[in-house]
Amino acid sequence: MLHTLFIENFVLIDRLEVDFHPRMTVFTGETGAGKSIIIGALSLALGQRADSQSIGPFGEQTEIIAEFNIEHNQAARRWLQDQDLADGDVLIIRRTINQQGRSKQWVNGRPTPSGLVKELSQHLVQIHGQHDQIKLLNSHNQRQILDQSGDHALLLKQVQEAVKQIQHIEQEMAQLTAAGSLSAEQLQLLQYQYDELEQLALSEGEYEAQHQALTTAAHAQDLQQVMDASIHTLSQAEQSVSAQLGQVLQRLQHAKGQDFSAIGQMLDEALINVQEAEQQLLVQLEQIDNDPAHLQDIEQRLEQITHIARKQGVMPELLHDHHQTLGQTLQQHHDLAHNQDQLQQQLEQALTDYRQMALKLSTQRTHAGQQLSQQITAMVHDLGLPEARFSVAVEHRPDEPAKTHGNDHIEFMIAANKGQKAQPLSKTASGGELSRISLAIEVSTQQQNQYQVFVFDEVDTGIGGATAEKVGQIMQQLSQHNQVFAVTHLPQVAGCAHDHLLVSKSSHGQHTTSAVAHLDQPQRIEELARMSGGQKITEATLAQAKEFLQTGS
Incomplete structure (x- = not known):
C-alpha cells in the first residue's frame, strides 16, 4: 500500500x-x-x-x-x-x-x-x-484483461515459448541460406569439375614430381653414362678412390715415430662416405628408365594435367588443392541441404504444436470470457445499466502467423439496452458507461493474492x-x-x-x-453537505450528508 x-x-x-x-x-x-x-x-x-x-x-x-x-x-x-x-x-x-x-x-x-x-x-x-478508459477500447488491452481474469497463464507461457522456438528455427534457416546455398547451375558446374578431377586422380605433389621425372627421362642416356663412370671411379677401377684411400690408411697405420690416429679417423670416415655415395648412385642408376615409351607416358600425363588446369582456370601446381576445395564445397552444400530439410521438418512440427496450443488457449479464453461476461454484466446492472449485456467475443484466426499471444482477436461487446444487438465497446459505449464498465472490470479481475x-x-x-x-x-x-x-x-x-x-x-x-x-467526522458531514447542496448548507443537506456517511460506515 x-x-x-x-x-x-x-x-x-x-x-x-x-x-x-x-x-x-x-x-x-x-x-x-x-x-x-x-x-x-x-x-x-x-x-x-x-x-x-x-x-x-x-x-x-x-x-x-x-x-x-x-x-x-x-x-x-x-x-x-x-x-x-x-x-x-x-x-x-x-x-x-x-x-x-x-x-x-x-x-x-x-x-x-x-x-x-x-x-x-x-x-x-x-x-x-x-x-x-480510452485504453479500455484497445483490443490489445482487452486481451490482457481477459488473460488476467482467466486461469490459463501457464498455457499462455507455453504458447510464447512455442513462438520463440519457431522464430529460432526460422532464424537458423535464414542463416544457413545466407551461409552459401548454391543454385542448380552452380551445383552442376562444381559437380562436373569435381568428377573430372576425381577421374584425373592427381595426387599431392604429383605435378612437380612429374616435371622432375620429365627432366630425368629426357637426359636418361647421359645420366646413365655419368653414373656408370662415377661408380667405376669410386670403386671398380684398379686405382679407384676406395682403393687409394685404403692404401693411404694402411701406410699411416704402420708408420712409426708419429701418431696419425686422428688423420686415420678422418680417412675412415671419408672411405665410408665414398662407399655410401657409390650405393646411392647404384640406386639412382636402377631408377633411370631409358625407354622412350616412359618419356612419352610422362609427357602425356603432364599434358593431361595442364589441359584440365587450363580448363578449370587453375594453375597446374594448385590443381590438387582445388580438387580438395571443390569436394569440401559440395559436401557443405550436401550438409546444408540436409540440415535445411531437418530444420523444415522441425519447423513444421513446431508450427503444428503451436497451432494446437493456440487453439487450446482460444478455448480457455472463450470459457474465461463467458465467466467474465456474467460477472461484469451483473455488476453493471448494479451500476445503473439494468438492461446492459456485456460479452467477450473471442475469434480464433488459425491462418494468421504465429504470435506470442496466440491467434485470437478479442473484442469487448456491449448491448446497452434490451433488444439491442451487441456491438463493440469502442463503437457504442458513452463516457459514463465506460466509467462504470471500467470499475466493474477492475473489481471482477482483481487478484486476491x-x-x-x-x-x-x-x-x-x-x-x-x-x-x-x-x-x-x-x-x-x-x-x-x-x-x-x-x-x-x-x-x-x-x-x-x-x-x-x-x-x-x-x-x-x-x-x-x-x-x-x-477530515474528522463532523468535517466530513459538512463537506458531504457542500458536495450535495452547494455552498449554502441547510439542515436538509446536513441530514442527507449524515445518511451518505452512514452508508459508507
Whole structure:
C-alpha cells in the first residue's frame, strides 16, 4: 500500500506530506483546487514523463517521495529482488526534476532509470481516469484483461515459448541460406569439375614430381653414362678412390715415430662416405628408365594435367588443392541441404504444436470470457445499466502467423439496452458507461493474492443517485483486499470512504497554493453537505450528508 507521499514544489503544492489509510480514501474539493495534481505527483514518482513545467514557483526543483509497504505484494517483492533493489517490506521511490527538465530517480536509495521504475509501478499502482478508459477500447488491452481474469497463464507461457522456438528455427534457416546455398547451375558446374578431377586422380605433389621425372627421362642416356663412370671411379677401377684411400690408411697405420690416429679417423670416415655415395648412385642408376615409351607416358600425363588446369582456370601446381576445395564445397552444400530439410521438418512440427496450443488457449479464453461476461454484466446492472449485456467475443484466426499471444482477436461487446444487438465497446459505449464498465472490470479481475493500489480519477463523472452510491460501495468492496483512492465530486462515493482528504486552494502573497487536510467526522458531514447542496448548507443537506456517511460506515 501507499503509506506516505511527500511533495515539494510541484505545480500549486509548496510542501506536502500526507499519510494514507490502507483501504479507501477519497479526495474532494472545489474544481481547480488541485485534487488531480496529487495524482499527477504520484504518477511522476512512478516513472511517468516529466518536464520543467511540473516545477512550482517555490524552489529550484521538484521533489516527490512515495513510500510503500509491500509486505503483501509478492509481485513487487519478486521484481525488487530480481533487480537487487529489495529492502524488506519498505519501498521508497524518490524523484527530482530541475529547471532544465532533467530528472533523477531512486528506488530504496539507489539510482534507477525511470523506465525501470515504470516497470515496477505496474506491480504497485493502477491509475484510472478518462485516458485509461480510452485504453479500455484497445483490443490489445482487452486481451490482457481477459488473460488476467482467466486461469490459463501457464498455457499462455507455453504458447510464447512455442513462438520463440519457431522464430529460432526460422532464424537458423535464414542463416544457413545466407551461409552459401548454391543454385542448380552452380551445383552442376562444381559437380562436373569435381568428377573430372576425381577421374584425373592427381595426387599431392604429383605435378612437380612429374616435371622432375620429365627432366630425368629426357637426359636418361647421359645420366646413365655419368653414373656408370662415377661408380667405376669410386670403386671398380684398379686405382679407384676406395682403393687409394685404403692404401693411404694402411701406410699411416704402420708408420712409426708419429701418431696419425686422428688423420686415420678422418680417412675412415671419408672411405665410408665414398662407399655410401657409390650405393646411392647404384640406386639412382636402377631408377633411370631409358625407354622412350616412359618419356612419352610422362609427357602425356603432364599434358593431361595442364589441359584440365587450363580448363578449370587453375594453375597446374594448385590443381590438387582445388580438387580438395571443390569436394569440401559440395559436401557443405550436401550438409546444408540436409540440415535445411531437418530444420523444415522441425519447423513444421513446431508450427503444428503451436497451432494446437493456440487453439487450446482460444478455448480457455472463450470459457474465461463467458465467466467474465456474467460477472461484469451483473455488476453493471448494479451500476445503473439494468438492461446492459456485456460479452467477450473471442475469434480464433488459425491462418494468421504465429504470435506470442496466440491467434485470437478479442473484442469487448456491449448491448446497452434490451433488444439491442451487441456491438463493440469502442463503437457504442458513452463516457459514463465506460466509467462504470471500467470499475466493474477492475473489481471482477482483481487478484486476491496481490495487494495493489487503485486510483480512480473522476471516473464517476456523469452518474448520480443510487448508481453513484453503488459505485462507492463497489470501490469500498475493492478496498477489502487493495488500497483504493478516488478523486470524486459525488457525496455518495465520498461517503463510502474510510478516510476523507479535502484539497483546498488559497493565495499567499504572489502565489496560490494547494493544501490537503484529513477530515474528522463532523468535517466530513459538512463537506458531504457542500458536495450535495452547494455552498449554502441547510439542515436538509446536513441530514442527507449524515445518511451518505452512514452508508459508507
